Amino acid sequence: MQSEADFLASYDPRAFPAVAVTVDVVALTIRDGRLCVLLVERGAQPFAGRLALPGGFVRDESPDAAALRELGEETALARVHLEQLKTYGDPGRDPRMRVFSVAYLAFAPSLPDPRAGSDAAAASWIPVEQATDLAFDHDTILADGLDRARAKLEYTPLATAFTGPEFTIAELRAVYAAVWGEDLHAGNFHRKVLSVPGFVESTGETTARGGERGGPRAKLYRAGDARLLHPALLRPAREEGIR
Amino acid sequence: MQSEADFLASYDPRAFPAVAVTVDVVALTIRDGRLCVLLVERGAQPFAGRLALPGGFVRDESPDAAALRELGEETALARVHLEQLKTYGDPGRDPRMRVFSVAYLAFAPSLPDPRAGSDAAAASWIPVEQATDLAFDHDTILADGLDRARAKLEYTPLATAFTGPEFTIAELRAVYAAVWGEDLHAGNFHRKVLSVPGFVESTGETTARGGERGGPRAKLYRAGDARLLHPALLRPAREEGIR
DNA sequence: TTAATAGTGTCTTTCAGACAATATTAT
DNA sequence: ATAATATTGTCTGAAAGACACTATTAA
DSSP: OOSHHHHHHTTOGGGSOOEEEEEEEEEEEEETTEEEEEEEEOOSSSSTTSEEOOEEEOOSSOHHHHHHHHHHHHSOOSSOEEEEEEEEOOTTSSSSSEEEEEEEEEEOOOOOOOOOOSSSSOEEEEEGGGOOSOSTTHHHHHHHHHHHHHHHHHHSSGGGGGSOSSBOHHHHHHHHHHHHTSOOOHHHHHHHHHHSTTSEEEEEEEOSSOOTTOOOOOEEEEEOSOSSOSSOOOOSOOOSOOO | OOSHHHHHHTTOGGGSOOEEEEEEEEEEEEETTEEEEEEEEOOSSSSTTSEEOOEEEOOSSOHHHHHHHHHHHHSOOSSOEEEEEEEEOOTTSSSSSEEEEEEEEEEOOOOOOOOOOSSSSOEEEEEGGGOOSOSTTHHHHHHHHHHHHHHHHHHSSGGGGGSOSSBOHHHHHHHHHHHHTSOOOHHHHHHHHHHSTTSEEEEEEEOSSOOTTOOOOOEEEEEOSOSSOSSOOOOSOOOSOOO
């Protein structure tokens, strides 16, 4: 967008082929120990009746603001973490016209059912393994979002974005287990989390009672001030690396 | 982009406010041990005479293809690594109209001076610390690209994208030193690189002669098949983490 | 010969992961 | 009492980083 030809062309914006820019949000939360994604059912063609990521056109606002707005239309957000994921703009990804979608990734604590927005027919939290056959290229976007989320748990304290403001180490471990899809050793996880500077800080309180089926009352923590985890909480298994 | 209202609106693409989508490329290489970025001098308003990242409008092609094309117009590319960085779309980032820019990050081996493209007035490799006061929001894009590049050296074998097809461990170390801006311990780096499975593989050859000021001939390696480094080549210092 | 560099060896500290042990609490 | 769970302890092996050492080569 810096050549002279481009500049001249820009004198008449209508001279450009029509393109639209939207945002789509991969909003993740954990319900009943399962990783869930917020999906809406499309009411109109194309892909009518199919599930899709919530999203919409970017108005006279930043893409970040658009994503936040779209998310707010579907959920009573509050404390959500929101970050840009990737932009999808292959020709033909929307049969109607050229549409570029700036995808976002959101992490939210367990929330009540989303309010049926005025816009979307129906919005609901769906376990990610059941979120298939989505509209447009949203399967790909969701997969990329999950990859990113799984990677970010390793080296950032974002797991705390899935919990309430105060949480136990076991709750934090449940977040990792849900996102990574594998159980973690309770003892090692506990020691590891407490050893990373700034990951969590103690509130001095404990839970009011022990677990459902017994056990001592657990200490409560809140998120610390670290932005990166050092050392990182590495994901297990993986074996000989993903070549 | 899934509501009925949106769908109806899409019947007349011209009903949308005019927006444009461009790509901008943060192309990095190493010359004389210094990390350099490819910049072009703008010939037209706005920001005439200022340096900018190479880029241009996305045509009837994927954003990836557009970035590759723009890069090819400035350099004799070959073996470049190209990945999407982030999308910038704040209102007002281009004074002419609403422009969303999908930024890309490219790593290239040391190249001859870029050919003066038909498009851009002049393109040249500039040491990153001198790349300031760029046009538009390109300072921000460059900074984000550098952050990404520095992080990716840690856990991916992308440093090899900066070298020729065959390289010595010392050359690889020079890449890390240039990108991270700090020297690395030669002995430990050497052992570390060879210990990571799939990072490099030996060619069985050595350099024709030793270093400029003496020293043995070094063994030559080529890039291995690893996509991720396990364990990672962690960046030194950082101290108490970036809180 | 001298200086620079490639590559290897050794030691200490840190950390991950396996496993065990203890304490606390719901049922 | 029993079972489940929180938390801490111990041990082993991997890996990072500091440092030293040897071998090779250009000047």
